[in-house]
Amino acid sequence: MVSQQRLNQWRSQRDLWRNALQRPLAQHVAWWQAASQYVQIEDWLPLQDAIDRLLEEQVEEEPADASNLSEPIVIITATGAKLCDRNHLFAAYTRLIRAQQKALVEPAIETLRRQQQLILDAIGDGVYGVDLQGNATFINPAAAQMIGWEPQALIGKSMHQVLHHSRPDHSPYPREACPIYAAFQDGIIHRVSEEVFWRKDGSCFPVEYISTPMRDEQGKLVGAVVAFRDITQRKWAEAILQRTNEELEQRVRDRTIELQQANEQLKELSELRSRVVTMVCHEFRNPLNNILLSVSSLERYGAQLTPEQKGHYLLGIQDNVERMTQMIDAILIIGRVEAKRIEPQPSQFDLIPFCRDLMAEIAGEIQHPRLQFTCRFKRLLVTLDQCLLRSILTNILTNAIRYTPAPGKIQFKVLKQHHQIVFQITDQGIGIPPEDLPYLFEPFQRGRNVSNIAGTGLGLNIVKRFVDLHGGQINVSSQLGQGTTFQVSLPLHLPVCG
Structure with missing residues (x-):
């Protein structure tokens, strides 16, 4: 890299200049005079060295005037010499640094993008994003599968028209009332657990979802991210649990009624038993008194009684015993009926x-x-x-x-x-x-x-x-x-x- 003054010196000393370039001067003179713009250098290492040296010279020797900054600069590389000024050199250097940074950053960005895509693909819940118009910007495979679409076919479509156009009773669901769109209008997270999403085939399924607003670096709302989950199995389990609870409650009520009825029956049986015992005692008293009287008479007056009289007393005893036996049999039958054993x-x-x-x-x-x-x-x-x-x-x-x-x-x-x-x-x-x-x-x-x-x-x-x-x-x-x-x-x- 040389200044214009050094270049003139080298022109007067052709042998030294020829040795420096290691090429005939005639091959380069015309190109030097015509070159006014910087030509990108494929091998950037010499350019890096040239910039470093140029910066060092600027620090050590301040130019006498600003015109020196625009002096032509010769850059010697492995492929030859090239001519430019300082402004073009710094511009080239800036582009080179940006290219280097881009070359370093783009793989990292691509890696991050792949990781994000892998995460989205691995999530079992449905996830999709919408812009301020409600059109899909991305959707993961789980979401597309749940609603029966291909992921790429949904990009750019209105997701409200695709999966949230109607309520469970098939009545229209206005977009203005949709919590998903409210998220990027009021900037608030909305959680919903009692709605349905619609599949491509016209069927629907219960979902719970959360709509989260998205903002850019300046905090401006740019859309929303929706994460949803098919809760059909949970609803089914809840319905079974509810039905089981209702059946259990009904069984408890029925059992309570049965127990109340049983208690009433036991009360009635207890009263009946008490009444029966009282009646039995009363009804047995007469036959027993008759038997006792007959036995006492036979014992006391047996010697004086004729055979016919004795037979009369014995027949009375037999009749009373039969009467008591009939009562006992009847009471036993009643008891068996009450106990539902007949x-x-x-x-x-x-x-x-x-x-x-x-x-x-x-x-x-x-x-x-x-x-x-x-x-x-x-x-x-x-x-x-x-x-x-x-x-x-x-x-x-x-x-x-x-x-x-x-x-x-x-x-x-x-x-x-x-x-x-x-x-x-x-x-x-x-x-x-x-x-x-x-x-x-x-x-x-x-x-x-x-x-x-x-x-x-x-x-x-x-x-x-x-x-x-x-x-x-x-x-x-x-x-x-x-x-x-x-x-x-x-x-x-x-x-x-x-």
Whole structure:
């Protein structure tokens, strides 16, 4: 690198100059005179050395005037000599430094860009960016996959029109009301958890999302970044949990009602038990007193009593024991019904021979003409519990016989009405007082006009319970001193279990 003065000196000393350039001067003179602009040097190392030397000379020797700064400068490189001035040299140097910095920075920027892209690609949530017009500037694969689009196809599109155009009920969703766009208008982060995004195929899915405003280096809003998540599975789990909770609450309510009903039943049973115990004690007192009196008489006066008298006392003891046995059996049956240990066991059978056989059993104890059976069917198939039905009819028929003095008659009719079988038993007995009818089926309830007629007061209670087990009805009508009619209606066919 030489100044103009040194160049003139070298021109006067051609041999020295030729040696310095190591090339014929004629090859360069014309180029020197024409060169007015800097020509970029491929090998920048000599230029760097030249700048360093030039700066050192500027520090050591201040130029006499500013015109020296524009003196031509010769730069000798491995490929030859080139001519420029200082201004062009500094401009070239500036461009060179910038090129060096760019060469160093661009790989780092590219590396950072790749890292950012890898992070976006690896995120499982959907992420996309929009500019101030709401058009997509970038979108990660997860977001594109969730809405059924290719990522590149979304760049530049209005994301509101793509995935947020409608509400869950398919009504339009105005862009002005969208929290995503509000983020780059008010500069506030918006979080939403009860909306839907729409897929390309027209289906939608529930999402929660956050819209965060984006700013440039000067803090100016330039758009927004939206991160969203498909919460279909969570909503499904929440729905199941909600339904499970509701079912559990309903079960708790049902169980509470059952427990309340059970408590009421226990209370009723407790009251019934107390009443039964009281009634049993009362009802057992008479038979026991009779037995005790008979035994005492036999013990005290046995020697003076005739065989007939002794037989009378023994027969009284036997009758009272049987009465107590019947009461015990009846109480046990009531207890089993209350505990739901008796359930109907229906089976199909012909009702006509069943009723005739029952009449024959009962008629053996009375004169046959008093008991009359009527039915217009010769064959009538039913599906009922034979044991329970036998107990129902036997109790009513024996009561009719017991409370009907001879020669009063008892009529037993069997009717078929729609899908029901009706048993009608009418007697010509003493009848039931009207004030006793409402309590007729209560335990240990007997008409006040029964006098000394034997009975436990439990038979009709058992009848009512057995009729209820069949899902039937029992009705009674009576006229005091003229007779009583019992009517029992049962389903023609009960479902057969198993």
